[in-house]
Amino acid sequence: MTYGCLPVSATRWIGHDVARKEDRSLLSGRTRFIDDVVLPQMLHCAILRSPLPHAHISSIDTSEAETLPGVIAVVTGADALAWCKPAGSAPKRWGVHSIATDTVRFVGEPVAAVAAVSRAAAEDALERITVDYEPLEPVTDPFAAMEAGSPLVIEDKGTNVMLQCELTWGEVDAAFAGAAHVFTERFRWNRLGANPMETFGVISEWDPGTLELTVHGSIQSPSLSALGMASTLRIPSNKVNVKSMAHGGSFGGKGGGRGMDITAMLSRKAGGRPVKWIEDRMEYLVAGGGQAWDRHYEASIAVDAGGRVTALTVTLVDDIGATGEGFGAIGAAKPIAAFTGPYAIGAARYNLTLVATNKTPVSAYRGMGPPPHFLVLEQMMDVAARALEIDPAELRRINFIPSDQFPYTIPSGNEYDSGSYAEVLDAALDLAGYKEMRDTQADARAQGRLVGIGVASTIEPGVFDWNAYSIVGMSQTGVPEGATVSIDMLGAITVRVGFSLEGQGQYTLVSQLVADFFAVDLDDVRVVQLDTQSAPPSFGPGGSRLGVAITAAALGACRRLAAKMCSVVAGLFGVPVDDVVLWDGVFTVKEREGVEMSVAQVAGLMLARCDLLPDGIDPLPEATYVWTAPGRTKADDQGRAKSYLTAAQSVHVVMVEIDPETGVVEILEYCLADDCGTRLNPATVEGQTEGSLAQGVGAALYEEYVYDDEGQPLVGTLADYLIPTINEIPTTKKTAVVTPSPFTPLGAKGCGEGAIHITPAAVMCAVNDALAPEGVMLREVPASPRRVWNLIQERKA
Amino acid sequence: MSGELRVRLRVNGTTREALVEPRTTLADLLRNELGLTGTHVGCEHGVCGACTVVVDGRAARSCLMLAVQADGAEVTTIEGLAGADGSLHPIQEAFAQEHGLQCGFCTPGILMALHALLVENPEAGEDEIRDVLGGQLCRCTGYQSIMRSALRAAADVRAAALEVAG
Numbered sequence: 001m002t003y004g005c006l007p008v009s010a011t012r013w014i015g016h017d018v019a020r021k022e023d024r025s026l027l028s029g030r031t032r033f034i035d036d037v038v039l040p041q042m043l044h045c046a047i048l049r050s051p052l053p054h055a056h057i058s059s060i061d062t063s064e065a066e067t068l069p070g071v072i073a074v075v076t077g078a079d080a081l082a083w084c085k086p087a088g089s090a091p092k093r094w095g096v097h098s099i100a101t102d103t104v105r106f107v108g109e110p111v112a113a114v115a116a117v118s119r120a121a122a123e124d125a126l127e128r129i130t131v132d133y134e135p136l137e138p139v140t141d142p143f144a145a146m147e148a149g150s151p152l153v154i155e156d157k158g159t160n161v162m163l164q165c166e167l168t169w170g171e172v173d174a175a176f177a178g179a180a181h182v183f184t185e186r187f188r189w190n191r192l193g194a195n196p197m198e199t200f201g202v203i204s205e206w207d208p209g210t211l212e213l214t215v216h217g218s219i220q221s222p223s224l225s226a227l228g229m230a231s232t233l234r235i236p237s238n239k240v241n242v243k244s245m246a247h248g249g250s251f252g253g254k255g256g257g258r259g260m261d262i263t264a265m266l267s268r269k270a271g272g273r274p275v276k277w278i279e280d281r282m283e284y285l286v287a288g289g290g291q292a293w294d295r296h297y298e299a300s301i302a303v304d305a306g307g308r309v310t311a312l313t314v315t316l317v318d319d320i321g322a323t324g325e326g327f328g329a330i331g332a333a334k335p336i337a338a339f340t341g342p343y344a345i346g347a348a349r350y351n352l353t354l355v356a357t358n359k360t361p362v363s364a365y366r367g368m369g370p371p372p373h374f375l376v377l378e379q380m381m382d383v384a385a386r387a388l389e390i391d392p393a394e395l396r397r398i399n400f401i402p403s404d405q406f407p408y409t410i411p412s413g414n415e416y417d418s419g420s421y422a423e424v425l426d427a428a429l430d431l432a433g434y435k436e437m438r439d440t441q442a443d444a445r446a447q448g449r450l451v452g453i454g455v456a457s458t459i460e461p462g463v464f465d466w467n468a469y470s471i472v473g474m475s476q477t478g479v480p481e482g483a484t485v486s487i488d489m490l491g492a493i494t495v496r497v498g499f500s501l502e503g504q505g506q507y508t509l510v511s512q513l514v515a516d517f518f519a520v521d522l523d524d525v526r527v528v529q530l531d532t533q534s535a536p537p538s539f540g541p542g543g544s545r546l547g548v549a550i551t552a553a554a555l556g557a558c559r560r561l562a563a564k565m566c567s568v569v570a571g572l573f574g575v576p577v578d579d580v581v582l583w584d585g586v587f588t589v590k591e592r593e594g595v596e597m598s599v600a601q602v603a604g605l606m607l608a609r610c611d612l613l614p615d616g617i618d619p620l621p622e623a624t625y626v627w628t629a630p631g632r633t634k635a636d637d638q639g640r641a642k643s644y645l646t647a648a649q650s651v652h653v654v655m656v657e658i659d660p661e662t663g664v665v666e667i668l669e670y671c672l673a674d675d676c677g678t679r680l681n682p683a684t685v686e687g688q689t690e691g692s693l694a695q696g697v698g699a700a701l702y703e704e705y706v707y708d709d710e711g712q713p714l715v716g717t718l719a720d721y722l723i724p725t726i727n728e729i730p731t732t733k734k735t736a737v738v739t740p741s742p743f744t745p746l747g748a749k750g751c752g753e754g755a756i757h758i759t760p761a762a763v764m765c766a767v768n769d770a771l772a773p774e775g776v777m778l779r780e781v782p783a784s785p786r787r788v789w790n791l792i793q794e795r796k797a
Numbered sequence: 798m799s800g801e802l803r804v805r806l807r808v809n810g811t812t813r814e815a816l817v818e819p820r821t822t823l824a825d826l827l828r829n830e831l832g833l834t835g836t837h838v839g840c841e842h843g844v845c846g847a848c849t850v851v852v853d854g855r856a857a858r859s860c861l862m863l864a865v866q867a868d869g870a871e872v873t874t875i876e877g878l879a880g881a882d883g884s885l886h887p888i889q890e891a892f893a894q895e896h897g898l899q900c901g902f903c904t905p906g907i908l909m910a911l912h913a914l915l916v917e918n919p920e921a922g923e924d925e926i927r928d929v930l931g932g933q934l935c936r937c938t939g940y941q942s943i944m945r946s947a948l949r950a951a952a953d954v955r956a957a958a959l960e961v962a963g
Contacts, residue, residue: 019893026901027889029835029875033902036834120820197839197847197936198902248837248902249936281840503900503937683896687942691899694939718844718934726930726940 046122053711077101094324108287170347175311179302194253252364255289292365328362331369413640452770461644462750464543468643470635482536486622491600498538519585544750556625571614646749650674663789696759809877897946899937
């Protein structure tokens with residue numbers, strides 16, 4: 001394969017299925033995760049958590065715990081008040097201290113913490129801490145929380161409404177007034193979340209001599225965490241150094257800010273001994289960074305006589321939980337980046353209300369908000385298709401943004417880079433054998449079976465930008481990502497980046513790019529992680545960005561380094577620099593046949609033969625480049641901006657059968673076509689699709705954080721929170737269309753969040769297609785057996 | 798807690814001894830006392846399967862087993878799967894080739910569960926593999942690549958056995 005930006009006749013690595021460099025170590029159990037790290041004098045932390053959803057703390061007595069053998073330090077809210085600021089949050093100023101200071105606001109909120117010589121000793125000590133609570137009335141329903149006289153989650157706010165706004169893009173009212181058809185529905189997306197197989201973990205080490213903090217952890221974005229700790233712990237940001245270990249998945253759901261601050265306080269109180277906290281699964285499920293999207297929707301679409309959707313309005317009431325510390329509100333803003341999906345809908349309105357309740361604060365989760373939004377939009381498309389008796393695939397086709405209209409600006413302001421939506425639809429329908437599938441369905445229905453087919457299409461916004469979240473208070477534009485490429489005296493290449501292994505194969509991807517640029521073997525390139533005190537600006541994985549961002553950064557560094565090396569060669573041979581060319585790993589000079597130098601020779605010369613080095617060129621064969629997405633704009637007062645750089649698109653075709661006796665939904669067939677531009681390592685792209693699809697199946701059918709009316713969590717183990725197993729996930733048929741992005745160096749689009757954008761929508765479209773002959777529609781996910789069965793029974797009654 | 802007990806067991810072919818509290822799990826013994834941190838702990842309540850090791854030839858959740866219950870047992874962990882020279886076991890090789898892992902945290906447990914199955918039943922097919930993997934949670938891969946890897950591993954393990962026999 002060839003790419004204009006790579007100086008080789010054909011790539012050996014980019015665009016090919018490449019086995020991951022990460023795997024040998026992972027498969028041997030040698031990769032070091034945070035709980036594998038042991039530091040000298042290290043202590044272990046355990047956290048005492050609130051058993052109540054809402055209460056005043058009238059007193060805490062830690063004296064008995066402090067005298068136990070092996071207990072070195074205990075912290076409470078008093079320490080947090082003395083040393084810390086409240087957490088950063090979205091919306092702003094809805095953060096609280098890492099340990100409750102006078103009020104607990106959700107079950108599981110930290111109340112005290114112990115550092116001891118072992119985790120067991122620390123947990124034993126928690127039992128000797130006495131807390132007196134004065135229970136307060138909790139509020140767990142966001143609509144009740146908005147009523148006058150509701151208990152207040154954060155009393156001095158005077159309200160539980162964190163943010164309320166209405167954004168209007170285009171002539172919405174006129175479109176509805178002139179519509180041939182208007183459809184309105186309500187939907188409920190229940191709270192779910194990330195649940196990576198490794199929970200959060202951290203080791204904090206305070207140096208009482210230098211007043212510097214060193215942190216190791218299972219951290220998705222080391223630089224963001226370092227800034228957060230500097231802020232809450234009131235430490236200059238250049239005195240916090242964070243190094244992330246390889247981590248066992250994240251999916252946005254490794255919050256842990258409180259644990260980081262608590263261990264830092266404990267280390268300070270323990271005279272600087274390192275303090276480790278490993279969140280256990282129950283802590284994760286009850287109060288970790290793994291809960292997201294607790295949403296109530298009302299949506300309307302205006303449709304013309306030909307089935308074209310002319311306007312979309314969505315009203316969202318989003319239950320954010322007790323504080324904004326998990327930045328879950330970003331997930332309510334992100335749909336603005338792809339509000340109207342793949343459709344040429346000319347006008348839209350978004351009315352959103354973020355509400356505090358006495359539940360765990362919501363955090364990020366893969367997809368960061370659009371998956372519920374697209375569930376709503378795709379159900380609305382099917383509501384229209386059923387009413388107008390148009391095939392759902394055809395309804396989507398007539399509403400698609402045409403291929404010749406890219407780049408295409410959607411009403412909510414973002415610009416889609418490229419796409420071939422009808423082609424992707426055709427590919428999916430062909431793969432599924434859609435017509436035969438409908439025939440099979442008709443036969444099944446004739447036998448009284450509840451068989452349904454869902455056809456859905458959505459966008460995956462890729463390469464996130466903070467400007468997409470301006471309405472919830474994010475002020476930045478751009479998300480810089482850097483890489484340093486250096487070549488040693490013997491020609492070995494090292495790339496330094498600011499993030500750790502998380503599972504997407506990014507170190508392999510960086511190696512592919514750099515190995516192709518200098519035409520060397522994959523194993524000749526090593527990728528290493530720098531901690532935050534050394535790394536160039538970096539965010540790391542998140543928002544379907546890193547594949548595009550890190551290859552662009554590495555490419556920029558390679559180009560810079562090659563230019564420097566060209567200058568060396570030019571000086572050596574006394575020719576203008578423009579006469580020197582790097583091609584297929586060799587520097588040659590125009591019109592000087594036989595004059596050539598390898599990359600290793602030039603690097604070796606720079607470092608070992610300063611006598612030959614041209615004047616004005618330093619001897620370091622190294623370059624750094626920090627990339628940020630081009631052409632981004634500051635958001636306007638309606639939240640409109642060029643935000644996410646790429647727009648991948650996909651179509652899923654799903655066939656399900658519902659057992660009317662039990663309400664169980666079984667997936668019979670699952671076919672998909674997607675277009676995420678150039679596939680840099682097709683095997684890992686496929687892995688992202690399959691993994692994300694499984695999370696989407698979980699969202700559609702199984703996963704739910706359940707609370708009772710009093711705010712007590714009813715999910716405490718993985719026997720309650722139903723992560724799909726191999727028995728629940730269908731074997732998929734997949735095909736790809738490739739429409740390169742004109743905005744990224746290699747034509748790739750963000751694809752890491754992937755199928756979770758569409759899978760819940762597609763499965764629910766199929767479920768509702770199956771239920772249509774019964775005259776009922778399920779407007780709530782997950783489509784658990786209880787919900788489906790109840791719906792069928794209500795109809796019968 | 799007082800009253801530590803002496804545990805003596807064979808781990809990856811080597812006899813090991815440790816003093817443990819009665820409440821210490823086998824997972825904690827392996828990780829914290831014996832330094833074998835390739836066994837990962839994902840839930841500590843027996844659902845996720847990340848901590849699976851082989852005890853006397855059978856897959857076991859090391860988070861649900863007390864260390865003292867393993868006294869006298871023969872235990873194999875992920876560190877014992879590859880050859881002494883670091884050469885990957887055919888199961889590990891198959892997962893590398895078929896992209897059967899992403900973050901790799903759940904992977905040691907999956908490999909050990911499969912290893913126990915294929916030692917016990919080298920002819921195991923998709924149904925038997927699915928049955929065993931039904932007890933192992935993975936949040937990254939979506940399982941399809943794990944099944945591809947496992948089927949390849951089973952075939953490769955059988956081929957390797959034939960080669961030895963032949």
